[in-house]
Amino acid sequence: MIIGGSSSQDLASKVANELGVKCGKLEVRRFPDGEKYLRVLDEVKDQNVVVIQSTHHTPDELLFEYLLLVDTLKDLGAERVVGFFPYFAYARQDERFKPGEALSFKTVSDLIESVGTDEIYTIDMHGHRLVKLSDVFKIPARNLTAVPLLADYVKKTYSMEKPLVIGPDAEAEQWARVAAERLGTDYDVFEKKRFGDRQVEVRPRKASAKDREILIVDDIISTGGTIVEALKVLFAQGARTVNVACTHPILAGDALAKIREAGAKNVIGTDTVPGPISYVSVAPLIAEQVRKAGLSGAS
Numbered sequence: 614m615i616i617g618g619s620s621s622q623d624l625a626s627k628v629a630n631e632l633g634v635k636c637g638k639l640e641v642r643r644f645p646d647g648e649k650y651l652r653v654l655d656e657v658k659d660q661n662v663v664v665i666q667s668t669h670h671t672p673d674e675l676l677f678e679y680l681l682l683v684d685t686l687k688d689l690g691a692e693r694v695v696g697f698f699p700y701f702a703y704a705r706q707d708e709r710f711k712p713g714e715a716l717s718f719k720t721v722s723d724l725i726e727s728v729g730t731d732e733i734y735t736i737d738m739h740g741h742r743l744v745k746l747s748d749v750f751k752i753p754a755r756n757l758t759a760v761p762l763l764a765d766y767v768k769k770t771y772s773m774e775k776p777l778v779i780g781p782d783a784e785a786e787q788w789a790r791v792a793a794e795r796l797g798t799d800y801d802v803f804e805k806k807r808f809g810d811r812q813v814e815v816r817p818r819k820a821s822a823k824d825r826e827i828l829i830v831d832d833i834i835s836t837g838g839t840i841v842e843a844l845k846v847l848f849a850q851g852a853r854t855v856n857v858a859c860t861h862p863i864l865a866g867d868a869l870a871k872i873r874e875a876g877a878k879n880v881i882g883t884d885t886v887p888g889p890i891s892y893v894s895v896a897p898l899i900a901e902q903v904r905k906a907g908l909s910g911a912s
């Protein structure tokens with residue numbers, strides 16, 4: 614059975630449709646005092662359940678809902694509960710950058726395990742300093758990538774002439790490389806320095822954008838600061854056109870408007886964070902993984 618939390622209802626029904634399995638239902642509401650009420654409306658005893666919950670925009674609330682849900686499923690006798698976090702919040706605070714800071718990533722992963730999650734999957738999780746998810750989780754944990762789906766969409770939808778793929782910072786190399794391989798073209802990454810939540814500076818390395826069509830690929834667009842700076846560099850170098858693709862279109866505030874004003878031709882993302890540019894669904898990626906893990910009964 615697939616169950617979508619409040620943030621991922623549409624995605625969960627798409628995954629259930631792909632697999633031809635039941636999409637379980639929940640009742641979620643608030644008590645008058647603001648506390649959350651959650652009720653599982655299906656029989657889950659002895660079932661394998663995949664819970665899909667992206668933790669974007671209101672991460673604390675959605676994480677808490679996940680904890681209530683998985684604890685309840687286990688208590689009701691679910692056999693195996695797999696947590697699927699298409700967007701996993703708090704991954705960026707995996708280190709104590711200043712003395713006294715919370716190690717949020719560790720706290721969140723401990724909580725997810727504590728309610729009985731048997732296995733966890735994420736998609737393009739922002740684990741800059743993290744080599745393997747198993748360094749944080751004790752349960753089986755796997756990070757998947759949506760970049761091949763984004764690259765296929767770009768190939769099918771935009772006629773780009775051997776585009777140069779650009780990752781806007783060193784960490785984006787993993788995504789730029791995959792996109793470039795899929796598109797049969799070359800890639801490079803910029804160097805990025807962050808000066809605050811909203812201020813970044815990017816500098817080019819080897820490749821030149823002169824007279825090239827460009828595809829920028831990144832994991833997250835949050836404030837849009839990174840992409841806007843990358844666009845400035847690319848146009849200054851003489852890029853012909855620039856399209857932008859990301860897995861998680863968080864699009865805080867006026868991020869999308871800023872990116873369009875800076876000259877991006879098309880901006881696309883996936884439905885890990887549903888919104889105005891979620892043109893690509895990660896449902897096939899999740900469904901494939903559920904099949905591979907032998908959870909759906911489908912092969």
Ligand code: R5P
Pocket residue numbers: 739781782784785810811813831832833834835836837838839840
């Ligand atoms: C950080 O290094 C990530 O890969 C993204 O580049 C970053 O989160 C984007 O944030 P923003 O849109 O606020 O610049």
